[in-house]
Amino acid sequence: MIPVYQSEKSIESQILSNNKILASCQIIPKINKQKVDTRKIDVSKLSLASEFDKDLYHLYTIMVSTGINKNDDVFTCRELWTAKDTPVDKPLNLEHQPREIKGHIIESRMISDQYEDVEEFEDDGEEDDETYHLLTGGVIYKHLGSIDGELEQECAKLIEEIDNGEWFVSMECLFADFDYALIHPVFGKKYVQRNDSTAFLTKYLRIYGGEGHYNSMKIGRVLKGLLFSGKGLVKNPANPNSIILNNVEKFSGSYASLNDINVNNIGDDNMSDNFEAKYAEAQNEIMELKEKLAQADQEQYNKIIQAKDAEIAQLNETILAIKKKMDEKEEKDKEEAAKKEDDEKCKAALETELQSCKAEILQLKTEKIAIDRVSVLVSAGVAKADAEQLVQRFAGVSDEQFCELVELQKKLMNITSASEVVEVKEEKEEEVVAETTEEETNTEVLDTAEVIDDAALSVNEESADETNKVCASVAEWVNSVLKNK
Numbered sequence: 486m487i488p489v490y491q492s493e494k495s496i497e498s499q500i501l502s503n504n505k506i507l508a509s510c511q512i513i514p515k516i517n518k519q520k521v522d523t524r525k526i527d528v529s530k531l532s533l534a535s536e537f538d539k540d541l542y543h544l545y546t547i548m549v550s551t552g553i554n555k556n557d558d559v560f561t562c563r564e565l566w567t568a569k570d571t572p573v574d575k576p577l578n579l580e581h582q583p584r585e586i587k588g589h590i591i592e593s594r595m596i597s598d599q600y601e602d603v604e605e606f607e608d609d610g611e612e613d614d615e616t617y618h619l620l621t622g623g624v625i626y627k628h629l630g631s632i633d634g635e636l637e638q639e640c641a642k643l644i645e646e647i648d649n650g651e652w653f654v655s656m657e658c659l660f661a662d663f664d665y666a667l668i669h670p671v672f673g674k675k676y677v678q679r680n681d682s683t684a685f686l687t688k689y690l691r692i693y694g695g696e697g698h699y700n701s702m703k704i705g706r707v708l709k710g711l712l713f714s715g716k717g718l719v720k721n722p723a724n725p726n727s728i729i730l731n732n733v734e735k736f737s738g739s740y741a742s743l744n745d746i747n748v749n750n751i752g753d754d755n756m757s758d759n760f761e762a763k764y765a766e767a768q769n770e771i772m773e774l775k776e777k778l779a780q781a782d783q784e785q786y787n788k789i790i791q792a793k794d795a796e797i798a799q800l801n802e803t804i805l806a807i808k809k810k811m812d813e814k815e816e817k818d819k820e821e822a823a824k825k826e827d828d829e830k831c832k833a834a835l836e837t838e839l840q841s842c843k844a845e846i847l848q849l850k851t852e853k854i855a856i857d858r859v860s861v862l863v864s865a866g867v868a869k870a871d872a873e874q875l876v877q878r879f880a881g882v883s884d885e886q887f888c889e890l891v892e893l894q895k896k897l898m899n900i901t902s903a904s905e906v907v908e909v910k911e912e913k914e915e916e917v918v919a920e921t922t923e924e925e926t927n928t929e930v931l932d933t934a935e936v937i938d939d940a941a942l943s944v945n946e947e948s949a950d951e952t953n954k955v956c957a958s959v960a961e962w963v964n965s966v967l968k969n970k
Contacts, residue, residue: 487662490684499693505659506558506708541588542625542644546654548572548593548713550618557691557705559666562617566606568711569595569619572656577623581657581717587643588625590716596620623716643718655719661710665690668703671774676707855880858887865891866898 487504489497553559572593579585595603598616625644628637646652665677665686677683689695689704697704855876862872879890 487660490679490681492681492685493687496688496693500687503692504661505657505714506556540627540629542627542647544577544588544623544625544647544654546621546623546656546716548619548621548656548716549658551616553666553668553705557697557703559705559707560711561707562606564707564709564711565617565619566595566603568713569593571711572619572621572713572716575713575715577625577716577718579718581655581719587640587718588623590621590623592622593713594620619713621716647718652718652720655717657714657717658708659712659714660708661712663709664707666705666707667699668705669701670778851880861887861891862894865895867894 487500489500493500549560549565551560551562551565570593572590575590576583576586577588577590579587595606596618597603598618603617625647626640627644628640631637643652662679664679665683666674667677668674677686679687686699686704687693687695689697689699690706691697692706695704855873858876859869859872862875863869867875875890875894879887882890
């Protein structure tokens with residue numbers, strides 16, 4: 486298990502769980518004589534026991550190379566040489582699924598960047614500037630003549646797809662511990678042993694969530710105690726976080742003491758004073774690097790400025806488009822508001838006109854009712870002037886009440902007519918009495934006058950009674966009307 490130091494407690498779970506890597510490998514589909522001559526690979530040193538078996542498919546891969554990869558993991562020549570034999574007899578599976586074994590690794594060798602065998606390695610504490618590779622040979626089972634015909638067809642299809650470049654190989658590797666690699670743009674590369682006093686550097690490694698830099702130096706993870714546990718055939722070269730070995734950068738350096746890189750003062754964010762001598766010797770190189778860096782920075786700055794200008798221009802276009810839409814909406818809102826105001830005014834005018842028409846209609850209806858009622862009263866024998874006064878006085882009565890008024894008026898008219906007849910008779914009798922002298926008065930005239938008196942008296946009494954009744958009815962009717970108003 487990877488040791489965890491006190492300063493690493495906050496990322497302990499990440500350190501303990503991250504002890505295995507999966508990495509893409511370069512496939513060498515077949516090694517023929519031409520390639521052997523060109524790359525100087527001695528095939529005779531590969532395992533030949535099953536080289537000519539027709540039920541095996543041979544597959545060669547560059548499993549790993551020395552240097553620092555895109556994940557900032559560093560494979561050193563020393564560690565690679567120590568672990569060069571660990572891939573042998575390990576499984577070759579599909580998509581890193583341990584139950585999907587399709588073959589196994591039969592040979593593993595260390596070769597140079599010129600594809601020459603590395604027979605021995607002298608560990609003098611310094612890393613070689615050369616790049617080395619771990620070349621492995623493996624076989625895939627064809628299962629020819631197998632009792633499982635379907636499996637034989639699957640293997641044949643897999644081999645055909647490998648030949649067509651549809652499959653890739655990804656190596657599986659365990660490691661027991663790690664150190665640090667510090668890379669300065671001027672002073673080069675150094676290894677720093679991981680211990681309790683340097684473990685605070687772990688949090689700066691990208692694999693554990695850091696930014697990959699410390700004090701202007703790039704920091705990498707130097708893998709130790711390598712154990713290659715197998716290879717997987719994969720459809721995709723690697724997941725986004727895995728290693729792409731074709732882009733490995735060369736890395737050479739040696740382990741430094743604490744004083745060499747002033748690790749004791751790294752926590753103070755200061756560079757070591759011991760670099761001053763080297764700095765004096767490398768002034769020319771520094772000036773050239775500064776010029777290159779300045780030029781690179783200016784180019785990068787210009788690119789950033791251009792990108793920002795383009796972004797600003799695009800944002801300005803977006804702002805103008807949004808402003809145009811807002812102006813259009815504001816204009817539309819104004820038009821709708823004006824239209825709404827006009828509609829409200831039109832509605833108010835129509836409402837006023839409607840009320841006026843209703844009032845006019847009501848007036849006309851009232852006038853018509855008055856005219857009709859005057860006509861009815863006149864037909865009943867009431868003088869027109871009297872009828873108009875009655876209608877005006879009792880304008881608020883209902884039609885039923887007005888009919889009652891007409892009937893009462895008729896009764897009054899009948900009584901008035903009877904009284905006038907009696908008055909005419911009385912006038913005629915007075916004339917007769919005046920023309921008759923006292924001498925000519927005789928019993929017959931007296932009798933007649935008596936009869937007339939009796940008749941007139943009777944008529945007057947009856948008329949008075951009827952008049953009283955009618956008047957009482959009229960008074961009662963008027964009171965009821967007035968109460969209902």
